[in-house]
Each structure stands twice: as C-alpha cells, then as structure tokens.
Amino acid sequence: MWDQRAQRARLLAERYQASREILVFYGGLASWQGRIAARDLDSMKCFFPSLLELVIRTGPADLADAARKLDSTQFDQIVHNYWDAPGVFSELEFFARALLQPYASSFPEGLDCPWCRQPPQVGCLHPQGDGLAFTIVCPLCLRRRAFPRTRCPGCDESSEKKLANYSTPEFPHLRLQACDTCRGYLMIVDLSSDPAAIPEVDELAGLPLDLWAIQEGFHKLQPNLAGI
C-alpha cells in the first residue's frame, strides 16, 4: 500500500502543478514509510535519523529547519506525546505521524489506534450497489470506517441547512463538505469519479481547495502531513 501511495503521489504531482512540491515530497516519504512498516514501536527508534535526513534533503523549508534542530534523543518525547494525547497540536506532529503511521496501520482489524476517534483526515465516497457509501479516514492509522454522509465529523451537526458541499471543475473527484456550525471542513475524495484515487494522497493534491476554504473562514478538521 505504501508503494501505491508513493506512485499515486508522483502521478498527481505531474497532474497538479499547484500542489506538485508537497506531492513529490510525500511520494518519497511514503516510500520511506513502506520500508519501516510492520515493526514495533521501540525498534522504530533507529529509523528516526533517516526520517530527519529525508526531511532535510527533500522537505519544505520549514519542516527541514525543524528537522535540523532535532536529534535521536527526542524520539521518545515526540512519539509518546503524540500517541498519549491525541488531538493536541504540536509543531513536531509531522515527525510523530510520519513515524507512527506505518506502525498504527498494521493494527489488526477492530483494534483502534488513539487517533481513530479524532476528526478524520479525509472522507471517501465509493460505489456500493446502486449508490455511494461514505467512509472517513483516520489521520494516523489511515484505515477507513463508515460514517453518516450527512453529518459533520467535527461537531455532529446534521442539519442540511448547515452543511454545504463545494467543488470545482479543476478537481472533478474532490469536494469539500463545510459546516456552518463549527466552521470546520472535510475534503472528500469521490472514487466513483476516479477509481484510482487514494483518499489520503489525493487529499494532498487539493491544496488550492484548502486555500480557498481557509480564505472563506473555515478550518480543516484535521491538518494533513503538509500541515494544511
């Protein structure tokens, strides 16, 4: 799956100039995550230096700066803070998530990770029978679970009048669900429009939609690895 994510990111980077930089970076990161998958937490400590090196070499300037200030001795603090206090924002969140995603995604079916009950990274519509089924994607383990289509995953608002969908011809398989009650928004990837899409990757390509929503006064329910 990590290789598929990396390939998808590289393909989208060719397609969408505006989000090219972050997609190329994510492609390299997903390949790296694939190499460290299926290990326990303690044995992942030895991969921390290679993550810092990757970010310094290929990451956006602010992340590269943060990586230069970190060293292996901070692994426990960064990783355990993120694991033990889900939902609390930290500027080092990127490093914890990059390291922990391969670990959490290998959990057996039915065992939640600490972030499964937090607001989702992205939503996903996929064909089922004659209609579309809706799932939401956990920001850490990246597993999908069913969720009511017409409810805000940020505040549980379900009034049709309060929830609006926005889309643009530039991204035919992406849309935003924005909630007037909590002013949060969720990116939704429609697999009926592009069956090859991978929600947590295609969501990164929708950067121009994010910027529009933020300009309109909404906030993303869950920032992605790019911090948006």
Ligand SMILES: [Zn+2]
């Ligand atoms: Zn999870």
Ligand SMILES: [Zn+2]
């Ligand atoms: Zn809401």
